[in-house]
Amino acid sequence: MSDIKIYLDLSEEIQQLLADNGITIEDILRHENIDVSDVKKGVMPQNCGENNRDKGLVTFILASSFLLAKIGCAISTALNSSSGKTVNESKEHLGKDVVIFKFTLEVTINKQDSTR
């Protein structure tokens, strides 16, 4: 089975969380015994053709499609335990070989505050 490119689209909050804790996506995957030799940096595919381009890089993983769920689960679990918040994940397929995996932290609303 040929590899697919899994781009990780992490929210600002998650990036901050990783930076604050001095950990990387590779660390998380390594911890879950996932081979990290094909973890790379690149540009979001949607960003490539744009007139105004972001100067940021994202992480992408070259992996077989059956690893997709495992990778998602590993990242969500790790982020959940670091932040104490629920991690939302969603997938977007761009063609046959490219998947964008989006992770955000759920915003918790304090009910008492919200009714004021």
Place this chain on the structure above:
Amino acid sequence: MKNKAFLIGVNTYDLRYAERDANLMKTCLEKHRYEIIKPYKKERHSILEQFEYMLEKCGQTDNVIFYFSGHGFLERGELCLVLDETSSKFSNGIMISEIIKPFKHFIMANKLVVLDCCHSSAATDYLNSFNSLDDTTRVLTSSDRMESSKEIGEFEASFLTYQIHKALTSGVSKICINKKITIDKLYEFLVDETNEYNYENKKSLSKPIPIPNLFGNVRTFEIVTCDESVEDLEFYKVTEDALEKLVEAKKSFFPNEPTHKEISLKRDLHARQEAVKQIYQIKNNNTDILKNIIEEACEYVQLKDIMPDKKSRESFYRHIFIFLTTWLTESLKNDVSMPLDNFIEYSEHLNIRPMLFVDVLDIIGKEKLDDLRLPESSKKVVSIYLDSLVNKIKVVLQYE
């Protein structure tokens, strides 16, 4: 005291303008007499070696700028400046601490780190490390710690760099105070320009351009000293040396001149024929036309468009010639660097738009300088002024 700048621009991962950014910085800093060092190899080891070598050669009174444009990312919370895309582990990236540490170690008058990359404000994590006694380092960044910087297709440059270049070239008159441009004043300019751009493009931008940040102590840093030779020039004793300085000074004579691109856009918006038609609609009487020419039309209407009669034009030329020679003589007597604003004010006082002088200046030329009855050396000055006016206005008009 010397000014030095170490400039790096790297087009990696689909970036198009990072190298051009470094060239833009080179152009505007060279104009302000900075010595430019651009690393000949985009390799981590080589860059760091050259950077430290430059710092070693700096004196205690020097001003130094480190500049980077390219991709930046956070590696375990530390900003990494990307130099190539061959290594997934970025062994060829520069960690920002590798720049700040030597920067803070060496004693110099002022040190500025300019980062035009994503996550650039993460660099400030190290601002208070390494040498806490150092209070001369400031960091100017294009984005916040978690923000992305942008390359703008329309500018063919990264946003921050484009605005710095603009500030130090066409924007000098706005930010130069007492012949000095300080980092604080530059920063104010950058923030204003960013807010303005975001406001004007709020519909087309998916995300606003990040507001630049300036970190460091409260000491202000004179990035450049504006040309002081012009005002100090004694008009009636013009030396060859002073003339050379004047030639340099004239380059910034029309600081707000629009770029060719801006002119093309304007030309698209207001076709020349359309403008001429408008003028005739406003006034049918030739004698009053000059008082009522609309601003946009002025920029690309020639005198013959509104004064088809040759005799009228000649009479107008004579009038302008008297005015121009008076202006030149007065300005040269009083202050060689009489700014363009005064010139515009003067011409408006006479109800004449300065853009129309292009025709006049072409006709006057240097051969008419004899009429000025000025000393020989002063005629040279006038000649330079005329050249400057003709050339600059020609650029403005894309005059053929």
